[in-house]
Amino acid sequence: MATIQVNKKYAFRWYEKFYFMSITAGLWVTLKHFIKSAFLRRMVTVQYPEQKKPLSSRFRGLHRLKRNEKGQERCTACYCCQWVCPADAIHIVAAEVPPERQYLHPEDKYAKVFQVDLLRCIYCGLCEEACPKGAIYLDGGLPLPADSRDALILNKEQMLEPTGGPIIGERL
Amino acid sequence: MDSLDKQLSNRIAVKIGAMAKIWVDGVEYEVDEKKNLIDALKEKGVEIPHFCYHPKLSVVGMCRICLIEIEGVPKFQAACNTPIKDGMKINAFGEKIVKAREGVMEFLLINHPLDCPVCDKAGECRLQDYSFKLGHETTRYKEEKRNIPQEKIGTNLYINHNRCILCYRCVRFDREIVGVNDLEMLSRGNDTIIAYVPPETEKEKSPYLNHNYQGALADICPVGALLNESTLFRSRVWWYESKESHCHGCATLCRVTANLKNNAIYRYMPPQHPERDGYFICDYGRFSTHDFSQNRLYAYRRSGTKIRSQEALAQLAELLAQAKRIAVLGGGSESCTDVDALAELVGKLRDAGKTVQWDFRSNAQAFYSGNAQWDFLLSKDLRPNAAYLRQKNATDFADFTALEKELGQAELILVVGELSPPYAYQTGKIYAHVKGLKIPTSVEQTELYQALDTHNAWPKTVLLTTHADSAADKALLAIPIQSFVEKSGRFCDKEGNFKETTVLLRPVQGLRSSGEIWQSIPALEPVGVA
Numbered sequence: 001m002a003t004i005q006v007n008k009k010y011a012f013r014w015y016e017k018f019y020f021m022s023i024t025a026g027l028w029v030t031l032k033h034f035i036k037s038a039f040l041r042r043m044v045t046v047q048y049p050e051q052k053k054p055l056s057s058r059f060r061g062l063h064r065l066k067r068n069e070k071g072q073e074r075c076t077a078c079y080c081c082q083w084v085c086p087a088d089a090i091h092i093v094a095a096e097v098p099p100e101r102q103y104l105h106p107e108d109k110y111a112k113v114f115q116v117d118l119l120r121c122i123y124c125g126l127c128e129e130a131c132p133k134g135a136i137y138l139d140g141g142l143p144l145p146a147d148s149r150d151a152l153i154l155n156k157e158q159m160l161e162p163t164g165g166p167i168i169g170e171r172l
Numbered sequence: 173m174d175s176l177d178k179q180l181s182n183r184i185a186v187k188i189g190a191m192a193k194i195w196v197d198g199v200e201y202e203v204d205e206k207k208n209l210i211d212a213l214k215e216k217g218v219e220i221p222h223f224c225y226h227p228k229l230s231v232v233g234m235c236r237i238c239l240i241e242i243e244g245v246p247k248f249q250a251a252c253n254t255p256i257k258d259g260m261k262i263n264a265f266g267e268k269i270v271k272a273r274e275g276v277m278e279f280l281l282i283n284h285p286l287d288c289p290v291c292d293k294a295g296e297c298r299l300q301d302y303s304f305k306l307g308h309e310t311t312r313y314k315e316e317k318r319n320i321p322q323e324k325i326g327t328n329l330y331i332n333h334n335r336c337i338l339c340y341r342c343v344r345f346d347r348e349i350v351g352v353n354d355l356e357m358l359s360r361g362n363d364t365i366i367a368y369v370p371p372e373t374e375k376e377k378s379p380y381l382n383h384n385y386q387g388a389l390a391d392i393c394p395v396g397a398l399l400n401e402s403t404l405f406r407s408r409v410w411w412y413e414s415k416e417s418h419c420h421g422c423a424t425l426c427r428v429t430a431n432l433k434n435n436a437i438y439r440y441m442p443p444q445h446p447e448r449d450g451y452f453i454c455d456y457g458r459f460s461t462h463d464f465s466q467n468r469l470y471a472y473r474r475s476g477t478k479i480r481s482q483e484a485l486a487q488l489a490e491l492l493a494q495a496k497r498i499a500v501l502g503g504g505s506e507s508c509t510d511v512d513a514l515a516e517l518v519g520k521l522r523d524a525g526k527t528v529q530w531d532f533r534s535n536a537q538a539f540y541s542g543n544a545q546w547d548f549l550l551s552k553d554l555r556p557n558a559a560y561l562r563q564k565n566a567t568d569f570a571d572f573t574a575l576e577k578e579l580g581q582a583e584l585i586l587v588v589g590e591l592s593p594p595y596a597y598q599t600g601k602i603y604a605h606v607k608g609l610k611i612p613t614s615v616e617q618t619e620l621y622q623a624l625d626t627h628n629a630w631p632k633t634v635l636l637t638t639h640a641d642s643a644a645d646k647a648l649l650a651i652p653i654q655s656f657v658e659k660s661g662r663f664c665d666k667e668g669n670f671k672e673t674t675v676l677l678r679p680v681q682g683l684r685s686s687g688e689i690w691q692s693i694p695a696l697e698p699v700g701v702a
Contacts, residue, residue, distance in 0.1 A: 078289030079408045094405040108322055109290045109405055132289050 055141065060123045062140030063116050065159045072104055073160065074135035077111035081127035081136055089120035090127060111156065118143055118152040192258040197265055205258070209251045210238060213264075220264060221273065221302050223280075223394045224339035225252035228451050229348055235339050236276045237302065240264050248272055270306070277307035283318050283362070284395070285334045293396030295409035299337065318362060325368040326381035328401045328455065328603040329389060333365045336397035342366060342389050349452065349548070350385050366397070382605040384547055387459065388452040391442060402459050402603045403439050416444060417674045418663065420505070420594070420656040421457025423553035425665040428453055430657075430676050436465040437657065437676060454549045459603035460594035461657075467599070469640040469652040470680050475631075476645040484649055488634055489693045491649075492517075495584035495632075497527045501575070501620070502590035502636075503566060503686075504532040504555025507661025508670070510687030511557060514588065515564050517690050529568040529578060532561040534590040535619040536572040537609065544666070546606050551666050555595060556656065560664035572619065580627040584634065588686055589653065591615055592638040615641040636686050654685045661685075 015021075024031070033044045046053055055061070066074050077094035093113035097105045104110075127136050140159070146152050189206030196218055203212035210220050211227055223235035231252050238251040243261035248269070263269055281303065288294040320333040343355045343366065356369045370377040390398045412431035419426045419440060427449035428440040440458045443449035472484040492498070500518060503511050521528045532555060533539055540552045553559070561567075569575040579585060590596055597612040604611065612618045621643055624630055635647035644650035658679035662670050684692070 076287075076290045077405070079411075080289065083408070083411075096405060107287060107290045 049144070052141075059141075060125045060128075060138040061142050062118075062138065063121075063127070063154060063159050064137055064140040064161060065114065065156065066135050066137060067161050068106065070106075072106050073110065074106075074133045075111050075114065075131075076105075076107045076109050076133060076135075077114075078109075078132065080130040080132060084126045084130040086124060086126065087120045087122045089117045089122075091115045091117070114156040114159070116154045116159065118154060119149060190258075192256050192260070194256060194258075194260045194262060196262045203256060205256050207256065209240075209254050209256055212256060213251075218264065220251045221306060222252060223298055223302075223337060224341060226341055226344075226392060226451075227447065229341065229344040232340050232344070235280070235337065237273060237280070237306070239269060239272050239276065241266065241269050273306045274308055277303060278311065278313075280337045281307065281311065282313050283334060284337070285317060287335075291332075291335065291396035292399050292404060292409075293335075293393075297396055298394035299396075320365060324380065324401070326386045326389070327605055328459070329381060329386045330399045330401060330404065331366060332397050332399070335395050336366055337395055338364055338366070339394055341392050341394065342398060345385070345389060345392055346383070349388075350383050352383055354381055354383075384454045384456060384550060384604060384606050385452065386603075386605075387455045388442075391452075400459075400603075402601070407433060407438055412438060414441075414444075415674055415676055417657070417676055418556070418671050419453060419457035420556050421454070421460065421550070421554065423551040423556065423558040423666040424549055425556055425663055425671050426450055426453045426457065426549065427671075428457070430461075432676060435677050437461040450549075452549065454547070454604070456546075456550050456554075456604040456606060456609075460598050463593035463599055463639070464655050464657050464677060467639055467641070468655075468680075469637055469644050469650065470683065471652065473644055473647075473650040475648060484651060485689070485693055488649060488651070491584050491634065492521065492693070495526065495582075497582050498529070498584045498586065499575075499578050499582040500528060500530040500566075500586045500588070501534050502532055502586075502588035503530075504553070504558045504561055505589040505592075505595050505656055506557060506686050507659065507663060507673070508557065508560055509661055510685055510690075511560055511564060513687035513690040515566075517693075529582075530566045531569045531575060532558060532566045533569070533572075534575070534587075534596070539569075539571045546609060550606060553666065557663045559666050559668060563664070576623045576627070579623055579629045582629075582632070584632055585624075585629055586634050586636070587620070587647075588636045589638065590620060591618060591635060591641075591643045592655070596620065615639075615643045636689065651689055652683060653689060654679050654683050658683070659685050 036042045037044055068074050077092050079092055079094070082090040082092050091113065092111050092115075094109055095112040097108055097110050101110075123138060125138055128138055143152075189204045191202050192205040194201055194203060196213065201213070201216045201218075203216065208225070208227070208231070210222055210225055213220055220238050220240065222238040224232055225235075225238060233250040233253040236250060239248040240251045240254070241263035242249055242254070243263070251264075280299065284299065288297075288300060291297070294300060318334065322330055322332045325331045338357070340357070343357065346352050346355045352371055354368060354371050356367055358365055358367045358369075368381045370379075387400055390400045409431075412433055414429050414431055416427065416429050419428045427443040429443055430440055431438045438461075440453060440461060442451060442453055471478045472481050473479065474484065474487070498521060500514070503514050506514070518528050518530050537552075538554070544552050546552055551558075555561075569578065593599060593615075596618045597615055599613060602611050602613065615621050624633060624646075630646045631648050633647045634649045634651070635643060636651045636653050637644055638653060638655040655677075656673070657676040660673055660675050662672055664670055
């Protein structure tokens with residue numbers, strides 16, 4: 001059996017052979033938090049979900065369907081998001097706007113069914129980019145756990161904002 | 173003799189048209205002088221953009237997108253309206269002309285709402301294509317666009333006035349091809365709209381346009397102004413898988429492009445080579461495809477209960493052996509191979525000394541006399557293979573009453589595809605409007621079903637059908653067969669040409685065509701020789 005000769009380019013100094021500096025560097029965050037919570041009485045963890053940390057403005061979380069300045073739904077069921085979705089998470093059924101809900105839509109076509117399967121969604125944000133109307137944004141925060149698979153399929157009522165939203169092309 | 177030859181050759185030369193040499197952007201082409209310039213150049217691979225020009229319609233030159241510059245002519249000319257002249261030098265894609273087309277595009281888009289996400293035409297829209305190709309990214313038009321609400325003008329047709337570019341194609345199509353004078357341009361200038369005006373010759377003025385070519389109207393519309401109600405918002409066009417086949421609707425057997433999704437036919441569109449296969453298809457065939465993927469029969473049934481196929485076929489063989497007087501109805505929806513197998517069976521039964529009467533027609537309208545056409549496309553033989561059955565002499569009854577009488581007397585009745593949609597009836601809303609043609613909406617309304625009811629003939633009826641309806645429950649034996657779109661086969665059109673269809677939908681595994689059923693009947697040879 002031949003052995004492999006490893007050519008070490010770097011020879012340890014005598015104090016490096018104790019590995020003390022390396023271990024301290026590796027455990028530095030842990031040590032910092034230990035000191036903070038044990039001696040300085042400052043909590044490091046957050047009591048989620050009662051307490052929430054602020055998210056980045058670019059954070060991609062739950063989907064939300066936006067309304068325009070008049071409170072009408074922006075989505076016109078053009079299927080661009082469904083088409084672009086790499087995970088096939090979006091399901092849309094388009095329909096003609098009935099007269100009784102004409103005031104809710106700026107166009108003749110609307111999404112009768114708009115579902116997002118959170119179990120399939122990979123939160124890539126392509127739907128946001130594909131939408132020509134600025135109707136869908138992933139700014140709904142962190143997805144919550146659920147008891148069943150059905151509960152993780154978002155429907156239109158869960159995603160629609162109650163009243164107006166930001167202007168097209170703008171995120172919260 | 174010599175002069176006659178000369179005369180003949182002259183005549184032929186006039187018919188074809190003399191060849192003319194023209195130059196397009198410096199490239200020399202030899203084209204037919206009698207042809208339209210757009211067509212002639214298209215054959216040579218030069219595509220001049222156009223909206224209002226259509227090879228089958230008269231030339232109006234309304235859209236101005238086909239502008240070209242001709243050497244020696246001071247102004248730009250519309251290519252569709254320019255006769256070909258020998259030695260003509262054309263500037264079709266030069267700098268000046270591109271700028272002119274950009275300007276025309278800007279004019280066309282002044283009132284266009286650019287609502288492509290909502291519009292069903294998006295993806296197959298000429299305006300969209302040319303806007304990307306020839307137009308400008310931004311608009312200089314700051315004033316308010318006109319806004320006229322969408323209107324229903326046909327029984328199956330919507331018009332969106334905002335999207336309309338007033339190319340006049342629909343009006344010309346109705347006047348020149350369909351032969352009804354019912355679409356008209358109203359108002360002037362910015363307020364011009366296309367409107368439905370009931371023709372004065374019509375006695376009962378219909379509130380909506382109601383001819384058999386509303387689908388074709390939506391097709392020839394170069395923008396999304398005319399749309400069909402039946403396909404409104406059902407799918408975006410880029411999701412379809414397209415396959416070419418022939419229409420199942422009638423003996424004309426038009427070539428069509430079928431748009432498929434999820435193993436269902438969404439719509440028929442005109443063929444991909446219309447100059448060879450025809451530009452238009454009628455509503456009767458086009459809007460009756462949804463039945464092919466709904467409510468199908470997949471199990472063999474005896475009086476409504478499911479049985480095994482061997483039992484059913486054995487019983488069918490026994491019935492054929494015992495019966496002395498047999499009526500065979502149908503076969504017109506089956507391919508030539510299937511009809512050949514049926515003809516072989518009928519021949520064998522006749523050889524065995526039985527009285528067999530075979531007719532492919534099963535309703536009163538099918539026994540027509542005189543004019544064989546409903547309109548310029550739709551044949552009165554509403555079965556794809558009717559012409560082939562006429563060749564096979566499957567016309568034993570003089571009229572429908574003779575057929576009804578036979579139903580009472582026959583000992584066995586074989587019904588081959590004559591009680592299945594979309595031939596016998598069509599479910600859902602009927603979108604085809606053919607004057608005088610009644611299309612039942614359920615199997616109970618069909619004449620054959622009612623005749624079988626009145627003569628109490630269900631216990632002696634063997635039904636080969638594609639659909640699980642009440643006829644399949646009532647018949648003594650119901651045998652599932654493949655539908656028109658689930659098999660490929662040869663069909664004979666009304667002019668005697670044989671045409672090959674392609675498989676559009678995947679059939680369920682094990683489902684047999686009617687020809688395979690006839691061939692798989694066990695022990696047919698010793699049929700009642702004694």
